[in-house]
Amino acid sequence: MAAVGAALALALAAAAALAAALWRRRAAAGGAGRVCVVVLGDLGRSPRMQYHALSLARHGRAVALLGYLQSRPHGDVLRNGRIRLVPLSDLRALRVGPKLLQYVLRVAVQAVQLLCALLRLERPSCVLLQNPPGLPGIAVAWAACLFWRSKLIIDWHNYGFTLLSLTHGRNHPLVQAAKWCERLCGRLSDHNLCVTQAMREDLWLNCSIRAVTLYDKPAAHFKETPLALQHHLFLKLAKDHEPFRAVQRLSVGSGQSSAFTEVDEQSGEVRKASGRPALLVSSTSWTEDEDFSVLLEALEGYEHSIREGAKLPSLVCVITGKGPLKDYYNGLIHQLHFKHIQICTPWLEAEDYPLLLGSADLGVCLHTSSSGLDLPMKVVDMFGCCLPVCAIHFACLPELVKHEENGLVFKDSAELAEQLKMLFFGFPSLEGKLHSFRENLRASKQPGWEESWDQTVLPLLEHRE
Known part of the structure; x- marks a missing residue:
């Protein structure tokens, strides 16, 4: 028994020595x-x-x-x-x-x-x-x-x-x-x-x-999207998403029109489509810390104002992202019966997402932060594209969103609905707060990520x- 014990002790000592040697070798390796x-x-x-x-x-x-x-x-x-x-x-x-x-x-x-x-x-x-x-x-x-x-x-x-x-x-x-x-x-x-x-x-x-x-x-690829790239993106998205399909299908110049851009018949130049809808964009991980019923209720208020005769553009609302509550909110969206608003919830490739933000007219953020201490990356990306935002209020949001300077802050769906109506009144005129917010974002010079x-x-x- 003593011999067995001694052998076992020797084996344990050898194993310990080997482990120590491996430790020193691993720790001393390059890095x-x-x-x-x-x-x-x-x-x-x-x-x-x-x-x-x-x-x-x-x-x-x-x-x-x-x-x-x-x-x-x-x-x-x-x-x-x-x-x-x-x-x-x-x-x-x-x-x-x-x-x-x-x-x-x-x-x-x-x-x-x-x-x-x-x-x-x-x-x-x-x-x-x-x-x-x-x-x-x-x-x-x-x-x-x-x-x-x-x-x-x-x-x-x-x-x-x-x-x-x-x-x-x-x-x-x-x-x-x-x-x-x-x-x-x-x-x-x-x-x-x-x-x-x-x-x-x-x-x-x-x-x-x-x-x-x-x-x-924002990374360098988050920037305003040139019209030609906008046109290409909208035609690409129109293949799978109804809201992006052409308002009028015209075989003109080098391609068809989309809901947002059109091609000049003679010069082939891409330009903004006349009478186009406004493009509203949000993104989400579809989790509990973002209540998208706030946006849906605000859109109902916007729709009601148009039906009562308000001079407001129709809207295309794009909500991008993946997450556990996406099916739940898609169910709510399908129950809505809008005539002047279309909503789609695509997942975009990483290269297409900044192009969409750079083509949009307004961003919406419903991130509230579970701790109240973090800021929404989606707004950072929107600002990189000089896209003004409406963002729901929480404690440290003013570190990023400056109310009445680069966007607006709201507390509930009713306030968001009023902001949407105010910002889009007279659209697509280059006057008003929506335009001034964009100009402020263009003028602001902040250190980049690198x-x-x-x-x-x-x-x-x-x-x-």
Whole structure:
């Protein structure tokens, strides 16, 4: 027995020595110049993290972009030779049973899945993690960084526990447990980024976490769309979506007219269609933190005003995005009987979305923020396209939307309906607030993403690397 015990002890010692050797070898391996960007979500719907990856690649870093490939990332990411996509397996099979059980199982499976995916990578100098979700991402990324002796940077977009509270309520034990874990694990990071000054202050006051604010900025491809590209986009969308089909089908010049643009019969020049409808655009993940019944009720008020003789244009309302509540809201939309408003809810490719924003007349944002501390990326993109917005009010929105300067802020559907009628009165005249808001956006000069990123994130990567 003694011999067996001695042999076992020797085997354990050898295993420990081997593990220590592997640890030292892994930790001593190269890593400067490699960064892992982690998204426990759909990469295609995580524009900020894609921008991080592109900025890292621009500075010569090899980037492993890890997440779920449910939607196609932007072409710039796919074409970049320094960015390697590391897909995680979709967990749709876990979406059965009670929601509480689904959540617990998803966290457990994601923890194993993420750890295995990370440890298969070459050692990076840094892991840049999107939060939320904080569970299990922060703890797993911290464990991997501890193994690698790498830095962990958390980019705080919101709080995961506040999103969880939309389903279970703020006082639910699961929400309270998630809140405690998120705040505790958040302190394990080496550096932190956040999206607003309000969140930076909250992280310090309630979590003792120091963060640097990096405002979302539109990528370079978010800009006003030239008429020729508008025409091409509308004809493309008209193949599948009735609201984009031609008001009058004319075989003129180099192509047909659309509801919004037409081709001059003699010169072949593209121009805005006469008597065209106004194009209203919104985007969403179709989740609980955006109540689209507010927009639908406002549109009912707008329709009623037209029927009573108000001189307002007809509307085409495009709501883009994917998400769990899309079928629910599509059901509500199908129950509406508008004569002067058409609504469609397409999913657009990453390259088409900025073209749509750059062609629109007004954007609408119904993002309310589960924490009240983050800002809607959709408005950032709209402003990049010089597209004025009407946005629903919440606490830190004035950090982005300046009421009566680059858009309007509303509190309910009745106020939104009045704003729509006021902005579109006399459309498409180049007078009035809608035009002045657009001119203000054109005149405003703010640092772009690349400049802000270089000033904010690059020093964190270079510090003690």
